[in-house]
Amino acid sequence: MTTPLISAHEVHRDYPLSGSAVHAVRGVSLDVMPGEYVAIVGPSGCGKSTLLNLLGAIDRPTTGSITIDGTAVSALPDRDATKFRLMSVGFVFQRFYLLPVLTARENVELPMAEAKVSVADRRARARELLGYVGLAERSEHRPSELSGGEQQRVAIARALANRPTVLLADEPTGELDAKTGSDVIALFDRLNRDGMTILVVTHDEKLAGAARRVVHMLDGRVVRDEPLLRRA
């Protein structure tokens, strides 16, 4: 039997608000196998993004445990959690969040520089990744000189820089038009076919439809977890 790559058990996340608490995530348990492509869907405010942040170790559960690739990320101190995010998790955000002062190549190199990869190696890897996302010719452009779809593809290349074990994406097509959104969906599909485990939070039915499994959330709980038919 295959061991889950991601295992969340009875995860709760409460936020204090004006003396009371907002229960953003309420007792979510979820296993994700290596190579899975999971879409987390649900209405706004249902806790999808909070769950994604918990799985990516940028937030900590109030109670419950999360294990990724054998590491209990919910118990990691800040320094170790930072290193874990750097080496094991790739993040893609709705608003791309590239550093505007850096070129596309430099943005992709940033996590590698942080991981102390040599200049030559990170340059080669950035070139390879920008080629993978179809932006080899745009490597020396700054984000302001790129379209939204191109920026999101650079952000995906950045997320892949340190060869993470899982790619987490929060509404990656939320700021894109239908055409560029489709390009990103196709890219995710290719990544998954190449073996990358992907968790994506989305409202986009096309993106959710491209996933192999869809987890439905409502009021901080998983209400339905359905595998989709694997496409040819």
Next chain:
Amino acid sequence: MRLQLAILSLRRHVSRTLLAMLGVTVSAAMLLDMVMLATGMRESFSSLLGRNGFTIRVSPRGTLPFDSEATIARAGDAIAQMKAVAGVTAVAPVLGTTIHALGSAEPVTAFALGIDPAVQGDYELLSGAEPAAGDALVASDALLRATSKAVGDTLDVAIGFDPQLRTYAGRRRLVISGRARFLYLSETDRAAAMQLATVQAMGGTQRADRASLFMVRTAPNVDPEQARAAIERALPRVTALSTAGAVAEAEKRLSYFRQLAFILGAVSLGVGFLLVTTIVTVSVNERIGEIAVMRAIGVSRLHIVQQIVIEGIGLSLAGAVSGLLLGLVTARYLNSILSAFPGLPDAIDFFLFQPSAAFRALGLLVASGIAAGVYPSWRAASLPISTTLREEAVG
């Protein structure tokens, strides 16, 4: 990459960065000037007193050199007694007086010193010769201009003037043997120096065998303080002051200057610190989202702090370097204004550049730049990532 990011971040708002740098420049220049003012007078006074190797000044009991018109009687005996003190290598007597140069329509009044040309420390000869003969004198350029005389000319000089009888006493014709720059006087002061015996003789019984002051040289291996104490023991009618003591005395009198300089320097440093803090804080607040993303993708808190601190250092360092240049220019200008104050020796500088003090002050400014960057960067790097990203997304 942190350095690159810091530079690029500073270049993101060029005009704002330049204005902040200009502010730090002015602040650094003022800080430097205040440091130069606080130490300059003391150092240049100390250097002035230390010229020619004289380490002790001996004046009439209870007075400072040339603080009053009091003189020391039996100067010859005093010289002999001082020379007998262990460690004393030379004694230079000085008798100050007012002289009147006659011969032109209006007599020219000047300050004159009776000295021993062999061991004097009051002037530097610019041209001509020392007043080796009893009828010779050296004169300052201001006196030569006022009397329209030159080296080699003869000057009709008197020491005393009776205003009721309108007559001059102690008149002599002296040959101008040289031009001199008087170290303890200003360039505009009319001054002359001649042999001590000449001044004593011209001054009559009032000045016979008297001196206003003795300058004493000690051997290099002798503690001037010990020699000073020995002189006071040997000559109870005098006050002996070592150079260190004179500098301490001068420091007491200059304490207002130092306090003023210290306060203004501290204000400059504070302004520079607040300026850099403000700019860095504004810059950090603009980039809260970026910082949260950097944290999310695994950039450590320490590295974010370092990057922003580098920005603070960059601002304050660039400001400090240009402030150094501006400070030197303004100090020179201010020095020229203050040095024109009547009666001040030429050799006294109000603003004296001392590399160690200047670099300490500018180092302090750069340190304040580091401090200015640490708080806002640490605060930004410590914000909860998920909350910050959510707020940025909503914003």
